[in-house]
Amino acid sequence: MKNKYSLNEEEIHLFQQSVAGTKRINQDTVLHSPRRKKISYIAPERVQQEQIDASYYFSDEFQPNLDTEGPTRYVRGDTSHYELKKLRRGDYSPELFLDLHGLTQIQAKQEIGALIAACRREHVYCACIMHGHGKHILKQQTPLWLAQHPDIIAFHQAPKEWGGNAALLMLIELDEP
Numbered sequence: 001m002k003n004k005y006s007l008n009e010e011e012i013h014l015f016q017q018s019v020a021g022t023k024r025i026n027q028d029t030v031l032h033s034p035r036r037k038k039i040s041y042i043a044p045e046r047v048q049q050e051q052i053d054a055s056y057y058f059s060d061e062f063q064p065n066l067d068t069e070g071p072t073r074y075v076r077g078d079t080s081h082y083e084l085k086k087l088r089r090g091d092y093s094p095e096l097f098l099d100l101h102g103l104t105q106i107q108a109k110q111e112i113g114a115l116i117a118a119c120r121r122e123h124v125y126c127a128c129i130m131h132g133h134g135k136h137i138l139k140q141q142t143p144l145w146l147a148q149h150p151d152i153i154a155f156h157q158a159p160k161e162w163g164g165n166a167a168l169l170m171l172i173e174l175d176e177p
Contacts, residue, residue, distance in 0.1 A: 071157035090159035094128035
């Protein structure tokens with residue numbers, strides 16, 4: 001491939017003279033990772049029991065009173081509506097993602113229960129569930145299940161960068177470290 005901007009010898013010499021005596025700048029930007037308690041080993045029996053416990057709260061018969069106008073959203077009664085606004089604006093970035101594409105309702109319930117258990121175990125405050133569009137079965141059921149769980153503080157339809165109306169961002173109540 002031919003170089004589009006080729007320089008002649010005089011221009012190269014002029015450039016080398018102008019940058020003579022300079023030195024490379026070291027990258028000194030500091031990135032802070034989220035503070036989470038690292039867990040070295042968890043027994044598989046405990047993980048399985050956490051998933052069972054978390055999915056215990058989900059019922060298909062119970063219909064919570066959710067707003068049907070506008071985007072899918074919910075905030076627990078003891079929580080400020082400002083948290084919901086911050087979710088809507090995308091102020092929280094999810095640390096864990098769950099993709100429900102291709103799962104049955106039973107599998108989806110188990111996976112959501114596992115996600116909530118993992119968030120509590122790993123001290124993750126915000127997570128994203130991607131339910132997709134499809135036949136709107138999981139899209140309708142997921143908010144109903146989440147509204148029943150006592151550890152869910154709030155959820156809102158995700159902003160475009162996290163999936164738009166095919167995903168939900170949720171805030172999970174954590175035990176104080």
